[in-house]
Amino acid sequence: MNRKMVYFMTGRIILMVGALMFLPLVVSFIYRDGGTLSFLITIGSCAAVGLGLSLSFKPDSQVIYAKEGFLITALTWLTVSAIGALPFVISGEIPNFIDAFFETVSGFTTTGASILTNVEGMSHSMLFWRSFTHWIGGMGVLVLMVAVMPNLSGRTIHVLRAEMPGPTMGKLVPRLRDTAKILYLLYIVLTALEFVLLLCGGMPMFDSAVHALGTAGTGGFGIRGDSIGSYSPYLQWVIAVFMMLFGINFNLYYLLVLRRFRSIFRSEEFWTYVIVVLAASGLICWNIFTRMHYAFPDAVRHAFFQVNTVVSTTGFSTVDFNLWPELSKTILVLLMFMGGCAGSTAGGLKVSRLVLLFKNIRRELRRLLHPRSAAAIRFEGKAVDNSTLSSVNTYFALYMGLLAGFVLIVSFQPGFNFLSNFTAVVSCFNNIGPGLDLVGPSANFAGYGGFFKVVLSFAMLFGRLEIYPMLISMSPSTWIKK
Amino acid sequence: MKIVVVGCGKIGEAILNALTLEGHDLVVVDNRDHVISEIVNKHDVMCVCGNGVDRETLSEAGVESAELFIAVTGSDELNMLSCLIAKRMGAQHTIARIRNPQYNDKSLGFLRQQLDISMSINPELLTAQELYHMLKLPSAVKVETFSRRNFEMIELLLKEDSPFIGVPLYSLRERHSAKFLVCVVQRKNQVIIPDGGFVLQSGDRIGLTAKPSEIQKLLKSLGLAKKQAKRVMLLGGSRIAFYLSRMLMSSGTDVKIIDMDRAMCLKISEMLPGISTICGDGTHQDLLLEEGLLDQDAFLSLTGMDEENILVAYYAATQKVPRVIAKVNRDEMAAMATSMGLESIISPKDIVVNVVLRYARALQGSMGVASIETLYQLMDGGAEAVEFCVKEDSALTRTPLKSLPIKKNTLIAGIIRDRSTIIPAGDDMILPGDRVVVIAGEHRLKELTDILR
Numbered sequence: 001m002n003r004k005m006v007y008f009m010t011g012r013i014i015l016m017v018g019a020l021m022f023l024p025l026v027v028s029f030i031y032r033d034g035g036t037l038s039f040l041i042t043i044g045s046c047a048a049v050g051l052g053l054s055l056s057f058k059p060d061s062q063v064i065y066a067k068e069g070f071l072i073t074a075l076t077w078l079t080v081s082a083i084g085a086l087p088f089v090i091s092g093e094i095p096n097f098i099d100a101f102f103e104t105v106s107g108f109t110t111t112g113a114s115i116l117t118n119v120e121g122m123s124h125s126m127l128f129w130r131s132f133t134h135w136i137g138g139m140g141v142l143v144l145m146v147a148v149m150p151n152l153s154g155r156t157i158h159v160l161r162a163e164m165p166g167p168t169m170g171k172l173v174p175r176l177r178d179t180a181k182i183l184y185l186l187y188i189v190l191t192a193l194e195f196v197l198l199l200c201g202g203m204p205m206f207d208s209a210v211h212a213l214g215t216a217g218t219g220g221f222g223i224r225g226d227s228i229g230s231y232s233p234y235l236q237w238v239i240a241v242f243m244m245l246f247g248i249n250f251n252l253y254y255l256l257v258l259r260r261f262r263s264i265f266r267s268e269e270f271w272t273y274v275i276v277v278l279a280a281s282g283l284i285c286w287n288i289f290t291r292m293h294y295a296f297p298d299a300v301r302h303a304f305f306q307v308n309t310v311v312s313t314t315g316f317s318t319v320d321f322n323l324w325p326e327l328s329k330t331i332l333v334l335l336m337f338m339g340g341c342a343g344s345t346a347g348g349l350k351v352s353r354l355v356l357l358f359k360n361i362r363r364e365l366r367r368l369l370h371p372r373s374a375a376a377i378r379f380e381g382k383a384v385d386n387s388t389l390s391s392v393n394t395y396f397a398l399y400m401g402l403l404a405g406f407v408l409i410v411s412f413q414p415g416f417n418f419l420s421n422f423t424a425v426v427s428c429f430n431n432i433g434p435g436l437d438l439v440g441p442s443a444n445f446a447g448y449g450g451f452f453k454v455v456l457s458f459a460m461l462f463g464r465l466e467i468y469p470m471l472i473s474m475s476p477s478t479w480i481k482k
Numbered sequence: 483m484k485i486v487v488v489g490c491g492k493i494g495e496a497i498l499n500a501l502t503l504e505g506h507d508l509v510v511v512d513n514r515d516h517v518i519s520e521i522v523n524k525h526d527v528m529c530v531c532g533n534g535v536d537r538e539t540l541s542e543a544g545v546e547s548a549e550l551f552i553a554v555t556g557s558d559e560l561n562m563l564s565c566l567i568a569k570r571m572g573a574q575h576t577i578a579r580i581r582n583p584q585y586n587d588k589s590l591g592f593l594r595q596q597l598d599i600s601m602s603i604n605p606e607l608l609t610a611q612e613l614y615h616m617l618k619l620p621s622a623v624k625v626e627t628f629s630r631r632n633f634e635m636i637e638l639l640l641k642e643d644s645p646f647i648g649v650p651l652y653s654l655r656e657r658h659s660a661k662f663l664v665c666v667v668q669r670k671n672q673v674i675i676p677d678g679g680f681v682l683q684s685g686d687r688i689g690l691t692a693k694p695s696e697i698q699k700l701l702k703s704l705g706l707a708k709k710q711a712k713r714v715m716l717l718g719g720s721r722i723a724f725y726l727s728r729m730l731m732s733s734g735t736d737v738k739i740i741d742m743d744r745a746m747c748l749k750i751s752e753m754l755p756g757i758s759t760i761c762g763d764g765t766h767q768d769l770l771l772e773e774g775l776l777d778q779d780a781f782l783s784l785t786g787m788d789e790e791n792i793l794v795a796y797y798a799a800t801q802k803v804p805r806v807i808a809k810v811n812r813d814e815m816a817a818m819a820t821s822m823g824l825e826s827i828i829s830p831k832d833i834v835v836n837v838v839l840r841y842a843r844a845l846q847g848s849m850g851v852a853s854i855e856t857l858y859q860l861m862d863g864g865a866e867a868v869e870f871c872v873k874e875d876s877a878l879t880r881t882p883l884k885s886l887p888i889k890k891n892t893l894i895a896g897i898i899r900d901r902s903t904i905i906p907a908g909d910d911m912i913l914p915g916d917r918v919v920v921i922a923g924e925h926r927l928k929e930l931t932d933i934l935r
Contacts, residue, residue: 066523157523174484174507174528385515 001478004059006071009145009159011053013076016145017083018046023132024087028125035125038090046083062155067472069158073142074473077461080141081105084133093126098450105457107133108141109464110345112220112315112433113424115446115453119223124206130221131213137464138217138246138345139187140164147180162469166342166350172254186253187345191216194242201234211316215242218346220315220433227317227441233301236318240305244277247312247340268380269341269352273311276351280335281307284328291325303328310335313347315433322440329436336426347431347463349399355379356392398467403429406459413452424448428456429463483507483846486548486573488534488564489555490517492811493579493605495525496831497552497838502526504842509543534564537571546572550842554579554603566597575600575845577838583721601841608837609809609830610725616807616826617711617730617780633896633903633919635665635691635867636701637860639825642684645704652678661905662692662700665895665921666865673864675891675923689860689921691895693903711735711779711805717764717794718785719746722809722830726782727754738773740764765794780805788815795824846928860921867895867921870930874914877931884908887935891923894933 021043028035064072084107085100094100099115106113107130116122122130136144140163146156157176172179191212198208207223214221222228228236252270255263264270285303288294294302305318310332321332339348359377366373376383406425413421416438423435424445434441448456462470472478483506487498490512498508498521508527511534512518518529532539534555545551551573553561558580565576580586580602585593594602640646646654651664666689667674667682674680682688692700714730716723719741727737731754740760741747747759762769764785775781781798783791788810795808796819807826810816816827860867872879878886883894883906897904898917904910912918920933927933 155524157526171522171528174509174526176526178507 001071002059002061002064002068004057005062005064006068006075007057008054008059009072010075010079011050011055011057012149013050013141013145014046014053014079014083015050016148017080017136017141018043018050020132020136021046021087021129024125024129027128028123031124033123033125035087035091035123035129038087039125039129041090042083042086045086049083064155064158066158066161067478069155069162070469070472071478072159073162073465074461074469076141077108077465077469081108081457081461084108084129087129088126091123091126093122096450098453099446102445102453102457103130104133105460106428106433107131107219107221108137109431109460110134110138110217110219110313110347111428111431111460111464112214113428113439113456113460114221114433114444115448117444117446119225122223127210127221127223128206131210131219131223134217134219134221135191135213136217138219139183143180143183146177147184150177163465164343165347165464165466166249166352170251170343172251182254183250186250186257187216190242190245190253194238197238197242198235201232201238203231203235211239212242214316215239215314216246216345218243218246218312218314218340218344218431220309222316225442228305229318233297236301236305239316240301240308243305243308243312243314243316246314247308247344247346248273249341249343251343266381268355272355273341273351276335276338277307277311280311280331284324284331287325287328306332307335310432311338311346311348312340312344313430313432315427317434317441320440320442322436322442333423333426333436336423336430336432339430349396349430352379353392353395356384356389357396360389360393395467398471402459402462402467406455409455410448410452413448415447424456425459428459431460431463483549483842484544484547485509485550485552485842486511486540486543486545486568488512488551488553489561489579490514490521491554491556493831493834494554495521496835497554498525498527500835500839501842504839506842509548511539511543535560535567537567540564540568540571548573550575550577550845552577552838558582558585562593562597562599565599569598575841577601577603577841579603579605579834581606581721583724601837603834603837605830605834606721607725608833609722609828610729612833613722613726613782613807613828614729616828617714617735617805618733633691633693633898634697635689635860635895636697637687637689640682640684640686640688644682644684646682646688647684648681650678651676651680651682658700658703661696662690663893663895663905665689665691665867665893666860668861668864673861673923675865675893675921687861689865691919692905713774713778714738714780714782715740715770715773715775715778717741717781717783717791719743719750719759720784720786723782723784724750724753726784727757731756738778740769740773765790767797770794770798775801775803778803780807782807782809784809788812792819792822792824795819796822799824865921865923866927867919868927869917869919872912872914872916872918872930876912876914877934879912879914882909882911888933889935892927892933893921895919895921 021039025036025039028039081101081104084104085097088094088100088103089097094103102115142159142163146160172182194215195208195212198212210223224230228239248270252264252267281304284307285299288303289296289299302319306321309316337349338354339350340346342350342352356379363375363377377389403425406429407422410421410425419436420438424439427433427435438447439445485501485506486509487494488511490510498510502508502525509530510521510527511530511532513533515531518531522529530539530543534553545568551565551568553564555561561578561580565578569576576599578599581604586604586607590602664676667676668687713736716737716739719739723739727739730737738758738760739750740762742763744761747761751757751759760773764770775798781803783795785791791808791810792815795806799806807828808819808824810819810827810829811831816829819827894906896919897906897910897912918930920927
């Protein structure tokens with residue numbers, strides 16, 4: 001194993017995160033909120049650790065294989081989360097390191113689950129940093145590094161594959177670096193568009209920035225106690241629509257730029273996503289309109305917003321859906337598993353995986369009836385090979401197994417009921433944010449003990465990196481030299 | 483430059499690797515998905531899985547906007563058809579690998595014209611030409627020719643008794659009467675562009691340039707010149723052997739081919755009357771000795787197996803056959819063979835890659851302002867020799883070379899003026915209209931002015 005390259009890359013990433021912290025540093029200058037020193041200290045330590053790592057582990061060769069790709073990804077995300085927690089601890093706004101770690105992991109993994117009991121008491125720079133972690137983690141730290149750092153070998157694709165969500169990874173253009181650049185460019189343009197639309201709707205500058213960053217990464221850290229609830233209907237609509245947009249595969253936006261409309265039109269995953277969103281919104285709208293006495297426009301808006309917040313795994317909320325009828329809550333919890341499209345910033349199982357699973361089930365059922373049938377499975381107009389199918393099956397089994405494991409461990413926490421524990425794990429594992437009951441939209445995760453916060457943090461990392469990188473880096477055989 | 487490569491076998495992969503390192507954007511088409519997934523992991527290219535003749539597949543690969551289209555699948559017919567379709571779809575230049583001797587004889591010109599193929603590659607023919615060149619020149623390891631044969635570079639391995647060892651380069655030049663320049667040295671895995679104070683060691687592989695007329699003199703003073711090969715034994719009746727025998731026989735050389743396959747032997751003797759073909763297992767030393775290995779001037783192992791070629795060539799070298807060349811296709815095997823002490827290795831893959839690279843460079847040069855004439859990879863790609871045409875307004879002209887601020891690891895190896903070659907010294911200068919051969923280490927040169935600091 002090319003250990004030097006693993007440490008070297010990790011060092012480079014730490015340096016990059018240090019550089020990214022200049023943005024919240026600037027925010028702390030603007031608002032003079034006292035966060036300056038803690039960011040300066042963190043940037044200093046990033047520079048020290050990053051330079052130390054990348055200078056003391058100069059790799060002899062840049063060649064990496066799948067294993068190194070997984071390790072670099074897992075290690076990077078762990079260290080970046082630990083470093084990202086420092087400003088909160090140093091400034092004393094989240095004095096406990098485990099709390100700060102949970103909050104940062106929740107930020108980078110774009111979960112949006114918080115342990116803060118009083119969000120409105122936080123300083124501007126800290127709030128900005130919290131939402132900025134969403135934005136960085138949404139498209140990915142390593143994707144950003146590939147876009148920025150020159151002279152990486154073609155094998156860097158192993159790193160990208162480990163970080164990008166979805167069953168397969170397709171390049172947009174021949175060069176990996178150009179692909180990463182295009183993705184970030186689209187990401188920045190969409191974020192800026194939302195920022196402008198929010199500003200036009202009369203949202204203050206800072207709030208617009210924070211919410212645009214939070215939506216883009218499909219994160220969901222709000223800056224008010226009731227999340228988005230107190231903003232105007234127009235602003236809620238803008239955020240709802242953008243949540244939906246960020247849950248779509250970014251490749252489609254590139255096709256849009258290239259004006260290849262027919263390819264977009266033919267995307268099965270896209271249509272499945274849209275149909276599911278509309279159907280679920282319709283059902284919930286009918287349910288809450290008849291049972292909750294909302295005005296019709298409000299019912300439509302709340303239903304659409306809540307469905308998108310869950311499907312895109314963002315986690316903003318306009319109402320406390322914990323108070324909604326059981327049918328609506330059930331639909332929302334089921335949607336939590338689905339998540340967005342592959343190649344988006346959303347979490348969850350991904351629509352394409354579910355479509356493939358469904359098609360595979362249909363084929364297996366047919367095989368029971370016609371034992372000699374030989375049928376290929378087609379997806380997005382192409383035959384899917386068996387190795388992809390079996391990896392999707394394996395992923396699903398692993399996903400369910402880990403989910404059960406996490407629920408079991410979290411259930412040791414005294415004082416929480418099954419619904420809270422279950423939805424807390426589902427919500428963290430799928431990078432959504434709020435669950436139901438004690439961890440619902442109006443509550444938070446502060447009640448969990450330190451150990452359980454760490455467990456839930458790991459659930460978030462497992463979910464964001466799609467299990468394998470974390471699993472491989474935690475297996476002893478990876479590290480022990482025989 | 484956007485380049486589409488169809489077919490991803492050994493040669494396809496070598497081509498795409500070299501072209502990606504050059505900074506081109508590559509799209510690869512192959513119909514085997516396990517090959518595709520392997521390529522995506524190893525190289526920074528985009529892959530399309532599908533048939534290289536299918537319009538839909540080619541369109542997905544973006545052939546319409548491709549500047550260069552290269553078809554190197556295993557089948558000649560597929561390559562030709564694929565190039566034709568690509569050309570009709572809008573690819574600007576097409577290269578097809580056409581290796582069947584039948585297509586290569588009289589019909590090639592017609593085919594190329596009708597199918598509008600910019601260049602056809604026949605790896606076996608190119609290899610045979612290279613081998614012929616090696617055999618006809620005395621025992622320098624390798625010969626590269628630049629600028630329409632006005633300028634040559636020979637690569638040789640320094641043995642312990644060589645008079646070059648242990649003396650700084652500047653005093654070497656004074657000691658030998660011939661004008662020459664040591665322009666590149668490979669020591670272990672490192673490639674060095676030496677300066678005047680550099681001292682050579684035994685085991686170094688060096689690249690020498692000199693005027694063609696003086697090369698013989700130089701080699702004689704080094705004690706390396708030997709008589710031309712008159713009797714040649716070839717192991718393996720491959721296509722390379724066929725082309726090579728044809729060339730050798732027309733220059734009056736005795737050729738003996740050993741092959742295991744009786745049908746192959748008969749076919750060769752039918753096509754090349756006068757050749758002696760032996761049907762037998764060339765890995766048996768008895769057979770080789772019986773057929774007069776010891777009397778041969780040269781022994782070439784050209785079978786399809788790298789391992790066999792290396793071992794038999796090694797045996798021939800121990801039997802003191804003056805010239806032994808082994809065909810080795812895989813890079814790692816070539817490195818191993820060199821470390822075993824085999825001096826001459828030839829790789830058809832490298833030859834094809836060189837030809838394609840040269841074409842791509844020229845293509846790119848003609849699109850921009852650069853004026854690269856030819857490009858050669860030296861020392862396993864560790865260094866490059868690039869030939870430029872000097873323009874009227876170049877910043878380098880009319881200044882003595884010693885006062886030009888030239889980058890480290892680059893060297894002006896030769897100036898060709900009015901068909902005569904100048905092996906440059908510090909007082910020489912470049913004039914407009916000259917051709918200049920530059921040797922560069924790690925820098926990738928695009929223009930002549932790139933060599934300045």
